[in-house]
Each structure stands twice: as C-alpha cells, then as structure tokens.
Amino acid sequence: MTVERPSRVIIDNVRPEVNGGRFPVKRAAGENVVVTADIFADGHDAVAVRLLYGRAGEEALDEVPMRPLANDRWQAEFPVAEPGSYWYTIRAWIDHFKTWQRDLKKKRDAGRDLAVDLEIGAGLLEEAAAGRDPDEAAVLRSWAGLLRKPESAGHGAAFALSPELEKQMARPPASRAVVYGKKLPVLVERERAAFSSWYEIFPRSCGASSGGHGTLRECERYLPEVAGMGFDIVYLPPIHPIGKTSRKGKNNSPGAEPGDPGSPWAIGSAAGGHKSVHPDLGAPADFEHFVAEASRLGLEVALDLAFQCSPDHPYVKEHPEWFKWRPDGTIQFAENPPKAYEDIVPFDFETPAWRELWEELRSIVLFWIGKGVRVFRADNPHTKPFAFWDWLIGEVRRDHPDVLFLSEAFTRPKVMYRLAKVGFSQSYTYFTWRNTKREITEYLTELTRTEVREFFRPNFWPNTPDILPEFLQLDGRPAFVIRLALAATLGSNYGIYGPVFELGLNKAEAGKEEYLDSEKYEVRDWDREGEPRLRALIGRINRIRRENRAFHSVNNLRFYDIDNESLIAYGKTTDDLSNVVLVVVNLDPFHVQSGWVTVPVEDLGIPADQPYLVFDLISQDKYLWQGGRNYVELHPDRLPVHIFRIHKRLRRETDFDYFM
Numbered sequence: 001m002t003v004e005r006p007s008r009v010i011i012d013n014v015r016p017e018v019n020g021g022r023f024p025v026k027r028a029a030g031e032n033v034v035v036t037a038d039i040f041a042d043g044h045d046a047v048a049v050r051l052l053y054g055r056a057g058e059e060a061l062d063e064v065p066m067r068p069l070a071n072d073r074w075q076a077e078f079p080v081a082e083p084g085s086y087w088y089t090i091r092a093w094i095d096h097f098k099t100w101q102r103d104l105k106k107k108r109d110a111g112r113d114l115a116v117d118l119e120i121g122a123g124l125l126e127e128a129a130a131g132r133d134p135d136e137a138a139v140l141r142s143w144a145g146l147l148r149k150p151e152s153a154g155h156g157a158a159f160a161l162s163p164e165l166e167k168q169m170a171r172p173p174a175s176r177a178v179v180y181g182k183k184l185p186v187l188v189e190r191e192r193a194a195f196s197s198w199y200e201i202f203p204r205s206c207g208a209s210s211g212g213h214g215t216l217r218e219c220e221r222y223l224p225e226v227a228g229m230g231f232d233i234v235y236l237p238p239i240h241p242i243g244k245t246s247r248k249g250k251n252n253s254p255g256a257e258p259g260d261p262g263s264p265w266a267i268g269s270a271a272g273g274h275k276s277v278h279p280d281l282g283a284p285a286d287f288e289h290f291v292a293e294a295s296r297l298g299l300e301v302a303l304d305l306a307f308q309c310s311p312d313h314p315y316v317k318e319h320p321e322w323f324k325w326r327p328d329g330t331i332q333f334a335e336n337p338p339k340a341y342e343d344i345v346p347f348d349f350e351t352p353a354w355r356e357l358w359e360e361l362r363s364i365v366l367f368w369i370g371k372g373v374r375v376f377r378a379d380n381p382h383t384k385p386f387a388f389w390d391w392l393i394g395e396v397r398r399d400h401p402d403v404l405f406l407s408e409a410f411t412r413p414k415v416m417y418r419l420a421k422v423g424f425s426q427s428y429t430y431f432t433w434r435n436t437k438r439e440i441t442e443y444l445t446e447l448t449r450t451e452v453r454e455f456f457r458p459n460f461w462p463n464t465p466d467i468l469p470e471f472l473q474l475d476g477r478p479a480f481v482i483r484l485a486l487a488a489t490l491g492s493n494y495g496i497y498g499p500v501f502e503l504g505l506n507k508a509e510a511g512k513e514e515y516l517d518s519e520k521y522e523v524r525d526w527d528r529e530g531e532p533r534l535r536a537l538i539g540r541i542n543r544i545r546r547e548n549r550a551f552h553s554v555n556n557l558r559f560y561d562i563d564n565e566s567l568i569a570y571g572k573t574t575d576d577l578s579n580v581v582l583v584v585v586n587l588d589p590f591h592v593q594s595g596w597v598t599v600p601v602e603d604l605g606i607p608a609d610q611p612y613l614v615f616d617l618i619s620q621d622k623y624l625w626q627g628g629r630n631y632v633e634l635h636p637d638r639l640p641v642h643i644f645r646i647h648k649r650l651r652r653e654t655d656f657d658y659f660m
Helices: 096-109 115-129 134-147 150-160 163-168 216-228 284-296 314-318 354-369 386-399 413-421 437-449 470-474 477-490 498-502 535-547
Strands: 009-015 025-028 031-041 047-055 062-065 073-080 084-094 184-189 196-200 233-236 300-305 334-336 339-341 375-379 404-408 493-497 558-560 567-573 580-586 593-598 611-616 622-626 629-634 641-647
Touching: 009 084, 025 031, 031 047, 031 084, 047 073, 062 073, 096 115, 096 150, 096 163, 115 134, 115 150, 134 150, 134 163, 216 284, 233 375, 284 300, 300 354, 354 386, 386 413, 404 413, 437 477, 437 558, 437 567, 470 477, 477 493, 477 535, 477 567, 477 580, 477 641, 493 498, 567 593, 567 629, 580 593, 580 629, 622 629, 629 641
Parallel strands: 025 184, 196 233, 196 493, 233 300, 300 375, 375 404
Antiparallel strands: 009 031, 031 073, 047 062, 047 084, 084 184, 334 339, 558 567, 567 580, 580 641, 593 629, 611 622, 611 641
16 A cells, blocks of 8 residues: 655645635725635745645646744735636645755854755755756756865855846745645626625616606706716616506505505516516517616616516416415515515525526526626525525626625624625625724724734615605605714625605605605606705715725725724725825714724835825815824714715815815
C-alpha cells in the first residue's frame, strides 16, 4: 500500500465561504473579492501562499500571491470585471528556498561563514531546475554554479538574496504544495445589483381623467418625472388580468362593488394569465412601448413576479393538478390565519406534477425577458420552496446573466437569508421597522459586519403598498425626510412606494400599519401637485448618491459616536479615500436635537491639527472643522439631515467657494 506524504501546511478558516462553499459569495462587476485564511505549518519554515481563481467551468486559472497579515492570517484579492460565475481556492507549500534566504541573511549579518549555506542554496536551485523547461533549467544551474564559487562568498550571498533570484524560485514545487479542498463559488452580477433606486407605481392610477382606469400609455407620461428624480428602476405591480371570483373591494372588504378593480395580485381571468396584459392597461405592444420609453430615459422596468392565481386563472381549468383541493371539492385559497385571501389560490408545490409546474413558471419569466424585462421583484418568495428558486434563478441566469431578482420576504431572518443564498440579487429587510439609534446600529452592523454581507444585499424601503409604518404615521414631512435619508444613505439599494411617499401621505387604517383607501384595491387619482411634495428633495438625494461613489456600497458603512441618542451619525468612504461622506440624521421628527459627533480623522488621513471642510450636499452650507469632535444641530422642520462631503485639504486656507 502506497501512502502519499502528508502536507505540513494547514489551510483553515477561509473567508468568504458561505455554507462551506454550498452557496456563492456575491459581488458586482468591477468589485474585488478579498480572501483571507489562516495558513501555517509546524516548525519555523517559511510558508508560501497563492490565491487561485478563474471562471466557472474553466480549468485555466490566474493566481496572485497572498500576503501575511498577523498571527498566521493571510490575505489577497482578485478582480471580477464581468458578470458570471467564478471560483477561487488556495495553494500553499513549505518554501525551503525562502527559509534558506531568511536564515542566510541572519547569518551574513552575524558575520558567519556562509560556504556551506551557499552550497545548500545551490542544491535547492538544482532541485528546482529539474522541474523547469530547458532554458529556465539552464539558467538555474548556472546560478547554482555562481553560489558554489568559493572565491566570491560575499558576492554569492548578495546574489542569493537578490529579488531576481527570489522571483525565479517563487513557484511551488509540484510534489509539496497543498490545495484547499474546495473551489469556492462567486456569483458576479451587473453593477445595478449593488447600487439601485426603485420607484413603485401602479399604472392603473395614471389615468388622465379623475377616477378612470389608467393605461400603460398614460403611465408613460410620468416616466420623465421618475427619471428626473434620479431613479433607475420603475417597478410595476402585476399588470395581468384580475379575477372576479371573491374579488376584494375597497380597503380589502370581502365584497366588491361594481367597478371595483380588485387586487392586481389576484392574477388571471378569462382574458388571460401570467403572460397577458390586463385589457384595461392596454395591449402587449403597449407594454413593450413602455419598456422602450423607460429605457430611453435611463430607466429599467421591474415586473412583479407573483406565482399565484385567481380562482378564474386559466391554469385552474387546464391544470387542476397544480392546486390543492378541499374535501368539499372547492379549491384551497390562500390563508395566513386569521387573514384569508379568498381571491387568491396558491400553487401546490408538492404536487406530483411539480416538474411540469416548475417548467411553466420558468416559461413565465422567460416570456417577460423576451419583452425586455431584466429585473423581477418576487412576491412572497418565502411561500415557495427554496429548491424551486435555486433551480429557477440558476436556469434563468445560465442564458441571461444580466437578470436581477429582488426578494420581497418580510419573514424570519434565516428564511430571508436562505432566499438570498439560493440566488436572489437583493432582499427586502427589517429596515422598515428599525427606528431608534440602537435598532438601526445593531441591524446594520449585522448586515454589513458579519458573514451576512457576503451573500445578502439589502434593499431598504421606508414604505410599501402593504406597509405604512407607525413612524410615518407620526408626523408629516419630517418623518418622511428622516426615513428617506436613512434608506438612501445607509444602503446602496433602496426604494419607495412612489406617489404615496412623494406626496407624504400617511392615512392609515385604525390601529394598523396599512394604508386607508389602499391603492391595492382601488384606482387612485393622486394629486401629484399637492403638499407636502418631496420630489425636489428626493431628486437631490438621488443625485448625491450617484455623484458620490462612497454611497455605491453598503459594506463600507461605519457608525460614528455622537453624544445624543436622538442623533445617528455614520460615514462611508471609497477604498482610496478619494470620496469621504458623513451623514448625521435627527431621528426625532418633533424636536431640535444637537450633539458632538466624533469623526475618525486619523482613519481618514486627516492630521488632528489640520482644519478640514465639511460641505452639506443638500443645503450647500459649509463648515470648517478641526479634530475629531465637532458640533451639529438639526431642526426637523427645516432639514433633519446633514449629508456632508469631507474635503481633507483646502486649496487655500480661506477659500471655500471652489467647492460650489
């Protein structure tokens, strides 16, 4: 029995690594993958380490040396320029030549005789030559001869320690390297997966006449406004035919009155199903025109992916095996006791015909991709199997790597995280209900400072058609500005439920976090010129986000100390510190709050005795600060937020105007 010689090198605690490599870490095109690991060996020999990486399915690879940090921790990084699937692993070995060089230098500095040591080095060169091509081997052998010349021991030592020789001997010996036992996957998506702003709008409420059902063509009239506010994704709730059976009326009442349009999420009628456009919205060609017009304005269209049906959906008659049926012969409608959704029936994902069901649902996604859609928001994905999403998203990405999926899942944390792991590009979060400094700090620390950051991309929504949070019910404009500023600057992906948020509307059903007269159940005629309008401020904040690359990431978030629990302060920087931003928000929508914020000037490369300029990107006000602690004061009725750009050096000590 032949037993291979075990390696002396240990590779452990590799990061990032999601579920032992079962799921990929996520990056956007243009980002780097930073890899760290604990790598060590017995004894005192030097260790050499390489990070290997490549495209999925390809054996050809690139490699980069890993550098030691401290306490046997090593680090390296590699770029991912294009969307697709990648992999990486680590190779390490005992580097006898580097060990020899290290010890030779110590002996030389101590004045020791080096003749024997140079002979040992020559032997290492000859050993390495045995595995090289003829030309390289000849060079290494000639260098070995130089080390053996007794008359030039001093010269030989200098040559032995030269960078040129070290570079030539940096390759791993084939029989001694150990490779980490896994090829760890990386999913790289286009930049919009990491940085985006969403605006949700119901096309049926875009009618030209008061109370009339709007069309997609009429909704196009609002696209310039959405683009003008700096959004890049316009998100449409389901645009499909709506069932009549058990149709819900205004405010989710169980009985619809004549003319009530029903919930867009009750998909399917005699007019068609998931591959059809509601006749009152227009024809399929109108949707394609809508997508084209949005694209012309720099907008992408996100479509709601609601895998559920009305009892009137053609699927119910054509494929009754895809649904659950009750003992009395009626179809099982959706329930979340005590809530009942009689107008919606879920698919039975445990049906024996599950393969056919999965294939049909995939065809829905591919159908709308064919109509120009590249972004999907999945409704209640946590009520469908994880394995289904893993398969579906993988199937779609195989041929359409530019398609993005947003998970709408206000559910248990581990369920939300699993959905992200199986492929969703972005995810809804609990931000909607995190209001105090402690709540925000603890939650964002979890999202950005733990392993969650490697696979979960948060998308912060202050409100949705389903949720009018209690904080937004407290007061008018200040509460909306506070939540807008937090959503847009804490995260790199955020969205708003469009006209409702823009107009600062906050009428709720009594005792609930739900909108009164919700647009989910009726056509609304929004007074888009009403007060308080937030359109200008939204546009300015979106412009600030676009122009300052520090806001294009969420994982660069750092919270700063500030001595007032009603104020929260945090900063973001680019890797090279060329863009440094500081945000301070008054979390109290009723009262003026002030405090002293501690800026980590040393980390930002600012000498403690050097003045620096902080420029408020919203108000255009300028302040000259010095040192770490500086005073701030925020009035909720004026503007409850500072978004500062920090300028580390002034061109002239008294010149502030050039920042304009």
